Amino acid sequence: MKIAIIGTGNLGSSIAKGLIKNKTFTSLYLSDKNTTAVNSFNSVENVTITSDNVLAVEQSEMVIFALQPKHINAVLESVASKITTNHVVISVAAGVDIARIEGIIGKDKNIIRVMPNTAISIGKSMTCIAANEKAQDKVEMAQTIFNQLGTTMVIPEDLVQAATVICASGIAFWMRLVRATTQGAIQLGFEAEQAHELATQTCFGAASLLLESGRHPEQEIDRVTTPSGCTIEGLNAMEHQGLSSALIQGIVASFEKINQIKKN
Numbered sequence: 001m002k003i004a005i006i007g008t009g010n011l012g013s014s015i016a017k018g019l020i021k022n023k024t025f026t027s028l029y030l031s032d033k034n035t036t037a038v039n040s041f042n043s044v045e046n047v048t049i050t051s052d053n054v055l056a057v058e059q060s061e062m063v064i065f066a067l068q069p070k071h072i073n074a075v076l077e078s079v080a081s082k083i084t085t086n087h088v089v090i091s092v093a094a095g096v097d098i099a100r101i102e103g104i105i106g107k108d109k110n111i112i113r114v115m116p117n118t119a120i121s122i123g124k125s126m127t128c129i130a131a132n133e134k135a136q137d138k139v140e141m142a143q144t145i146f147n148q149l150g151t152t153m154v155i156p157e158d159l160v161q162a163a164t165v166i167c168a169s170g171i172a173f174w175m176r177l178v179r180a181t182t183q184g185a186i187q188l189g190f191e192a193e194q195a196h197e198l199a200t201q202t203c204f205g206a207a208s209l210l211l212e213s214g215r216h217p218e219q220e221i222d223r224v225t226t227p228s229g230c231t232i233e234g235l236n237a238m239e240h241q242g243l244s245s246a247l248i249q250g251i252v253a254s255f256e257k258i259n260q261i262k263k264n
Helices: 011-023 036-043 053-058 067-082 097-103 120-121 133-147 157-187 192-213 218-224 232-242 243-263
Strands: 004-008 027-031 048-052 062-065 090-093 110-115 123-133 150-156
Touching: 004 011, 011 027, 011 036, 011 120, 036 062, 036 243, 053 067, 062 110, 067 097, 090 097, 090 133, 097 110, 110 133, 110 157, 120 123, 120 157, 123 133, 133 150, 133 243, 157 192, 157 243, 192 218, 192 232, 232 243
Parallel strands: 004 027, 004 062, 027 048, 062 090, 090 110, 123 150
Antiparallel strands: 110 123
């Protein structure tokens, strides 16, 4: 697959790293006004760094637009005449729906809306995929690409906004929880590096347990809580301070914000 990524900021460069790590292309064009984040890939075989978006589109079969919502209209308009019915157009711009893209490049184009997270750079992204009517037969192709960069889930487009909050913003939410656990460990006497390792490995273990066992979180919680024990004491103290409520409120607040972005 000949792939181009237009926009090489945090998410675009993360996708590029994942593609390069997994060798998921025959050629890869990375295009941006500022290519600082990906200049180190210039020596990688079959990777081309450029600031020419038109060239990137012309040389590719799949074009991934990894742009901020405020920039995507102008960039799409600048390359619209070069996008053919054979291209697969993928957008990872938060809050930008398929109808908006169709309005610029046409409903006759293969348009897929994809929402990965920055863990894509290490092949661990949770990526959600939705497509327009024309691109329904291209969804499997998109899954093949992004399954090599983590896990994919095909969803209706009306759930992409929610998926953005849970999966993309969710990375930051989980990072904050790991950070808080690290701070707690430091307060209990561990050095900062030790605390960080304890927190991250325990978080990784918890997620792995759920993924591999298929059990509900409460089932795993029950396995480590004993009557009058320290675990239930800590859990109850956290809940009294509103842990679950705060997380849910944060998720809802993010969802409301992304819907405002969509309106703009």
